[in-house]
Amino acid sequence: MHHHLSTGDLEFESRHVWHPYSSTNSSLPVFPVVGANGVKLTLNDGREIIDGMSSWWCMAHGYNHPHMNQAMKAQIDTFSHVMFGGLTHKPAIDLARKLVDMTPEPIQTVFFADSGSVSVEVAIKMAMQYWVVQGYTRKTRMLTFRGGYYGDTTGAMSVCDPVGGMHSLFTGILPEHHFVPRPPCKFDEPFAESHISEFKNSLETMHEQVAAVIIEPIVQGAGGMYFYSPDFLRRVRELCDEYNVLLIHDEIATGFGRTGKLFACEHANIVPDIMTVGKALTGGYMTMAATLCTEKVSDTISAHGPIMHGPTFMANPLACAAANASLEIFATGAWKSQVANIEQKLLSGLSPCAELDSVAEVRILGAIGVVEMKEPVVMKEVQPMFVEEGIWVRPFGKLIYIMPPYIISDEELDFLCQRFCRVVSRI
């Protein structure tokens, strides 16, 4: 059953509803969705389009997945929410156990958060608290890389790329952290020690003020869709240890197989001290994230007192039920061959774009395909072109990219790639 939107609905929404990163008087189109199944969205006018974005990285198992639907319905009929202060429940315990089992061995402790941004806030707090309770009161800065994206709340924004995150607009409310250039060494390029010298110099001069380094492992997501060398990431880990600084990995976009490994840190065979997960955690069904850490971090903080965070909807049972069902699907291991297959198909399917004069670079990693244009695209013109071709792709700036649900069939993927290239060739 589809609930169709009337002209009145759409007029009301254009006047009263804010969309992500948009103005209320925007002339940018928004497309009403009335249904979603598998990899397809059904629009108000009855058209079906293939979702090339996994609704911003999260719908790894596709829409209306029977196992996911069943798990959430069962939890609704049990109970939908209880506070987590002083109470606990099976969905949260099961989920924590799964997360501890799935992540590298030193990661042992789970803090549930309500969104990716909040899990980053918690990660930053954890890192600062870890040092402050041990008497290192000057270790309050983060060291990070340009081109990063960690979310939209103020703490998370303060470590986002200063230009992309529009720090100038919020000077005065954002804490000031230290930035070095993005990892210069691309995923397939040989790493040289000179690539990391600027980062190393910064650590050398300011490690006494640095609580943690925060980085998106291997793939910088919304800040630039950029893939860098695992050797670079390995050196970041070594230098953090050398200079007594914690390492935070934001795996919100990269986690759960997207880059071809279950977690992107596995490309470099290293483990962070603190790790955030979100997005595909619940298969896109509910907003939920988690901040995970080693026992060393949680024990050190806890030896001195409580962690200073506790959201109202912490460990919401419905979100936990969705995440448990999602992680059960990941645990079948089917994602491995699905992502490998998507990678192969994207390599061949998007290669025609590399020939175009308008295209600067095509890059593929796991189930992520990126076309970087030479000039920024005009969203207002380009977005409807994708919809006309039967696919959902949302570019930003010079970047046009796809990261489809893992369950996409070969036929659907061929269609997605062909139509994608056709639109890119017309820009």
Ligand SMILES: *Cc1c(COP(=O)(O)O)cnc(C)c1O
């Ligand atoms: C999306 C994203 C976030 C923010 O998550 P929200 O759920 O949107 O708050 C943080 N870090 C990375 C790497 C992300 O991709």
